[in-house]
Structures are given as C-alpha cells and as structure tokens.
Amino acid sequence: MRPLDSQEKITVNNPLHITLAGNPNSGKTTLFNHLTGARQHVGNYPGVTVDKKEGFFTFNTNSIRIIDLPGTYSLTAYSVEELVARDYLVNEKPDMVIDIVDASNLERNLYLTTQFLELGIPLVIALNMVDVAEKRGIKIHTQKLAKLLGVPVVPIIARSGQGVDELFTTVLTASGERDHPPTLLRYGPDIDEALREIIPRIENSHLLTDTYPARWTGLKILENDEQILDKAQAADSEVTRTLVQRSETLTHHLQTTVDAFPEAVIADHRYGFIKSILRQEVVTRTFDNNRLYTSDKIDKIVTNRIIGPLIMAAILFTLYSFTFNFSTFLVDWLASLFALLSQTVDSILPDGPIKSMIISGVIDGVGGVLGFVPIIMFMFFGIAVLEDSGYLARVAFMMDRIFHFFGLHGSSVMPFIVSGGIAGGCAVPGVMATRTLRSPKERMATLLTVPFMNCGAKLPVLTLIIGAFFSSHQARYMFLATVAAWIVALMAAKFLRMTVLKGESTPFVMELPPYRFPTLKGLFIHTWERTWQYIKKAGTVILGISILLWAMMTYPGLPHQEAAVFDQMRQETTSSQSADIQDELAKINGLEAEAKLRNSLAGRIGIALEPVSHYAGFDWRTNIALVGGFAAKEVIVSTLGTAYSLGDIDSQNTTSLKDRLARDPHWNPVVGLSVLAFIMFYAPCFVTIVAIANEAGSWKWAFFSMGFNTVFALILSVAIYQAGILLGLA
Amino acid sequence: MTKNHPDITCQCLNGTDSNCNRLKVECPTDARPLTERCGCGKVKVCKISGDRKSCARMANLGVLPGTEMELLCPARRRGQGRRHGKGHRCMVKVNGGTLSLDQLTADNIFVTPM
DSSP states (O other): OEEOOHHHHHHOOSOEEEEEEESTTSSHHHHHHHHHOOOOOOOOSTTOOOSOEEEEEEETTEEEEEEEOOOOSOSSSSSHHHHHHHHHHHHHOOSEEEEEEEGGGHHHHHHHHHHHHHHTOOEEEEEEOHHHHHHTTEEEOHHHHHHHHTSOEEEOBTTTTBTHHHHHHHHHHHHTOOOOOOOOOOOOHHHHHHHHHHHHHHHHHTTTTTTSOHHHHHHHHHTTOHHHHHHHHHHOHHHHHHHHHHHHHHHHHHHHHHSOOHHHHHHHHHHHHHHHHHTTTTEEESSOTTOOOHHHHHHHHHTOTTHHHHHHHHHHHHHHHHHHHHHHHHHHHHHHHHHHHHHHHHHHSOSSHHHHIIIIIIIHHHHHHHTTHHHHHHHHHHHHHHHHHTHHHHHHHHHHHHHHHTTOOGGGHHHHIIIIISSSBOHHHHHHGGGGOOSHHHHHHHHHHGGGSOBTTHHHHHHHHHHHHOGGGHHHHHHHHHHHHHHHHHHHHHHHHHTTTOSOOOOOEEEEOOOOOOOHHHHHHHHHHHHHHHHHHIIIIIHHHHHHHHHHHHOSOOOHHHHHHHHHHHHHHHHSOOTTHHHHHHHHHHHHHHHHHHHSHHHHHHHHHHHHHGGGTOOHHHHHHHHHTTTOTTHHHHHHHHHTTOOSOOTTOOHHHHHHHHHOTTOOHHHHHHHHHHHHHSOOOHHHHHHHHHHHTSHHHHHHHHHHHHHHHHHHHHHHHHHHHHTTOO | OOTTOTTOOOHHHHTOOGGGGGGGOOOOTTOEEGGGOBSSEEEEEEEEOSOHHHHHHHHHTTOOTTOEEEEEEOSBOTTOOGGGGTTOOEEEEETTEEEEEOHHHHHTEEEEEO
C-alpha cells in the first residue's frame, strides 16, 4: 500500500471511490493518514475534521480514491458536519463506505451505523481500537456482529496499521456486490403505522425517490428534518403538505401518550436495536461494565475545581515556555538568513526602484512574516500534543463557565490561545481555529475578538514602546498588556453578543475523547498542515500587499528640486574635511528618507489623518507606521525607523529607535501608552482580515472587524491621552 | 425485518420489549434537573424537557428517559446553593462515552439517583 504521486493521480482512470465515515475521535483521520500519508489534521478535539479530505493510494494494483468525511454522531440535520456527511453519501454515491467504529465505545458508535443501514449505502465496518477494547476487558465477536448487522466487520488498529490490509481486501470484495437494500428497522407501532401510510404516497408521487429511499424520506419527514422537508416542499408541495399533516398527527399522539417527539422514539428504537444485537453474545466483558477507566480517573483530578485550573495554568505555561525557548535559535537563524539575502541583493543589483522593491517590499515584507514560522510551528506542535492527547477538550470544559459569561463557549479558548492569549501567537490560525465552534453566534463573536490578542507580530512593537518609556518595569508592563488583551477581547465579545450578535446561548454538548498518547506521525502532520497554511499566506497574499505598501511608501518620490538639495548636501559633506564624514552622510540619508516618506502616498495619508489622530497624541509619522501596520504589525517598527530618519531599522534590534522615541519631544509615557493601546486593538492585519472574510463567509464581517476595532482603539487611545493631559502626566 | 439479518430476535424490532417503551418512564417526586445533583454517582434519566431540537440531539446521543448515566463532574458540589451551579458545565458518562453538557442542556435533563 503506497500513496500515489501527482502524475499517477492524473493517469489513473476511475479509481475505486471509498469514503471513511464515523463518530468524531473514532480514528478516521488516523486511518486516512496511514493510507495516504496526506498532510491531514489528526486531532482529539471533537468535530475537528470539518472539511472533506481526499487522498489517493494503491492497494494490490487497485487505485483507490479515499475521502475522509467529518466525524458525526448521526445523520440528522442539526450540524454542518452531519449535513456535509449525509449529502456526500447521498449525492456522490461512493463505491464503498468504511464505517470506523470505536470498539471500546461500541454502543454509541453503532448508532451511526444503524443510520447507514437505513440509508442502504454499501458498507464495511472497520472495528477500530480493538487493542484498547481488549485492555478494558471487552471482547467483540466480529463474525457474530457481521452476521447480525448483515455487513462485513473487520477488526483493525489504525494507529499501527494492523488489520488494514484485511480491511481493504474485504472492501474490494464487497465493492463488487451491487445490491445494498436499506435495512428496515421497526420504530414501534405508532411510527411504523405512520410509515406504512406515507411510504406509498412518497413512492407514487416519486417524491425525492431518485435521491433517497422512500422509507428514509418518510422517516426524515416524521423526524421533522428541515433539509428534507425543504427539498420535498420544493419538489411537490401538495404531497409534502399531506405528509407533514400525518407527521403532525403522529407528533401530537406521541406527545400526549409518551410525552416525546417522534425523533426521540425513533432514536430509542435504534438504541434498542443496537442493544438487542449486543446482547446476543456479540460482546463479552471481563471487567465490571460500570468500572471507571483510567481516562475517567484522570478526569476526576484534572477537571477538579481547585486542582484542575492549577494543572491547566502549569500546562499552558509549559506550552508557552516550550514555544519561546526552543524556537529562539531558529528565529535568529531565519533573521540572519533574510539579512544575508538582503545584503546579497544589495551588492548584486544596481541602486534603483527594482532593488528597493525587492529589498524593502519582497524580502522585508515576506521575511518579516516568515520570521515567525518557527514560533508558529513550535506553538502548533504544543497545541497538537494537547489536542491529540484529549486535554484541550478538558481545557474547554473548565473554561466554559468564564467564557459563557461573556457570551462565548469553552471551545473559544483554543482560538484565543492560538491568536496570542499566551503572547506570541498569530490571529490567522486563531481565526481558522474557530471552525471547531459549532454554534454560529458564539463562533462569530470569537472570530471577531481573537485579533485583540497580542500576536507575535505585535510583540516587537510592544517591546519597543515599553522599552522606550517603561523600561524599569518592562516585564510587568508586558504581563499587563497580555491581561489587558484578554479583558478587552472578552468585554468586546460580551458587547457584540449584546448588540450585533444578540441572542440566547446555543446549547452546547461536547464529547470528551478519552486520553490517548498522540502518535508522532499525527503530531507532525498536524503541525505541518497549520504551519504550511501560514507559509502559503506569506508567499501569496502577503507578498502582493507588501509590494503595494512599499509602493505607497515610496511613490511619488521627492521632486527633483528637493532631491537636488540632498545631493548638494552630500557633495558638500564629502568635500569637507570633517572627521565624522560617515555620520554626517548617514544623517543626510536619514533626513532624505524622512522627506521621501512624508511626500509618499502613505505619508500624505498620515498627514491627512493628523487632525483626528492628534487627539490621541499621534503625529503624522506615527500615523504612517500605523497605516503600514495594516500589512503586518511588525512593519510598524521599520516604518517608525524610516519616519524618524533612522534609515532601515531591524525589528529585532531597536535600540537606536527606542532612544530616539524616548528623546523625541512629540513622545512621552502618555503618548507611549496611547500608541500601545491603539496598536494592540486597532484593525487586524490584512491577512487576518482575509481569513475573517473566508471563515465568516462574507466580507461584511471582515470590514466590520476593521471598523469596529479601529473605532474602539481610537476611543481608548484618545481617552488615555486626554486623561494623561488632564492629570498633567504628558 | 430485512433479508440482511433474518435471524435477529431483537425484541425491539417486534415491539415487545419493555425497554422499547422506556420513554414512558414516570418521573418520581425526587427527580431533579441534572444541574441540581450534587456529588458524583449514578443517576437515571426520567425526563428530557426543552425544545424539539434539543430533545432530538440528546436522543441521538443516547440520553433518553430510562438511560443510566454516571455523573463524573457535577455542576455544583454538595452543600452549595443553586446559584453555585449557575453557568457550570457538568460531565457525565453515558453509553461508554463522556459528555460535557452545558447548563442549558443539563437543566432540561431530569434525573433520579440510583
């Protein structure tokens, strides 16, 4: 079994189309990775595989196209994942569906299996984690289970690949069989009677019969499935009306007799069906069924009200230390690499706009962003460990009470941490991490507030300003900045949930996966996939915008007359007998850079903004830097360097700029604090904006984020500056 | 019954198993919402209230009247008033899996101690 290269993928005609389906955390993605070697996320966080994942491989000369469906507990229409899975199975009609069933949690997992059987799709069951089940004293008689369910069952261990060859041998054999009639379960006399009445009506009117089995459509109508009802309504409104009437009669009857809705009765009978199968010597247990497993025992400690938060704080601190301590040498190495690249280009190319664009636009812009790759990589590795081990779900459990108060969910904690909740993250993957949230309003509130966190790009700017004005308490101010980011983000979330995202909290049920040792392969794939997303952004969108911003800060150049004045000053200095001729020339070059910047489009914007920004204490130079910060926050440092006539400033080495700001008459601790607040909370960088637009599915929210954050940051900065003036601190 | 499994003698399938009628479970007077249960231990679900979607979601997860579950991490501790559990999630073990339920959901699950 081996993955196919891209050429083979093109040449292979009609590969066997196989789909992996199953509950979240049942091991689908682990099996998918084992089969394809694809760069695919493997996690323990419930519902992490939201998108469809595809891979190709060969097995015994058969080429196979495999799809990894999102993990679902059922085939209802209550979540996006369920709809995606159901639509794919019905519309794409795979040759075979491999239902991954967690052997250690058979009853829950077989619930989805019963729905596959009802739908009549070609099915093979992969009984995964049989080793874990055996350790728990659970022995499953697969032959008996296969016989009772009427589909092949193959025991496997996806982590090690044990049994996978047998699984695919079975899949290939079973895929030759073309007849897969739906299984007809009984749902009690009331529902069965209703089904008997409505199925002929569906068949006679051919209502959705080209897509779904008539009995399945009938069942979904009784279950009040919104998607199927809409489709049926669109196909034949008159027939649908009579079916809905029958469904309402049944609902009323069940409500008055058993105080339950039809879907609850149907679910009860499905579980009854599963229980009746398992009772027939399919499962034998060595230990007491009610014993607590190691995972439950760990939970009793790590989710304890007192010890739990302490353990969580220790683990998160370890993650933070790991990320920053171990990534430093790579960050330094990358910085040296880009510096070397700049020097090489500088020495090879003649002076002119092309050279300026390559160095200032391409290398500095992309290099500045790629410089954070090691930090991002180490952080994602740490988060992958927490996620794959199952601990992150417990963090969400513990944080839920606090987040709930602010109109969010416990699951929001991961996007916040990734975005810089522990200073140094990045809002782009943070925004993407909101996909794990299932409720739309809480997700949107998280999406819009994670950019308030102190991402890695803000750190050099914070270090610069804190170092310039609050150097005696640098660590304390950095800590306060992190705390302030959390407070503002949570308060903003509360505000959004009370205004534009108003509404009741969505009920949120989450399955906590058992604790597992993560596989190294899974961790690496997980880490690389997210890091690669970040690198891709740097190579595409960031490159384009960096060049655009370079152009804005370069053109139009100085008028000839002004440029001539600087040339003359240089000539005079060179011809003079002054001892510090180099310092004089550097000073002139700095003044020229400042004049160029002032005359550029960005400079003009900065000057135009001054009438408003002066209320917050920002002059035109600061304004240009803040406009540049829209490209990436670390650009603020280099732009301030240019604006203050210091030539090119390395964001990692800001001593000269720090001293210059500390001495500048326009700057003082109050202005420093005001600028600090503005930088922390104003519009996210454009890459984050693009990510927000993608995740929210609309540019409306991306523009809202820019406007809301900037207005909020400006109000805060004006308040700080004006209060400082009133108190005589400025 | 289909030809897929002609030898299944599932009582549920022919509607004679009393378990199949467990939705009729009567709620005794000591039944309380899950959020009000203090301390860990086994409980039995006797009623699920709330809107139709929430009921269906819980049913899909196997939380139905008659289901036995183990409260691993209650919303409030013994000796604490109702307000202490406010906003807390609780953790239950049901059908072999561990579920984290928010207060809104847990408030709608009425249980009796076992």
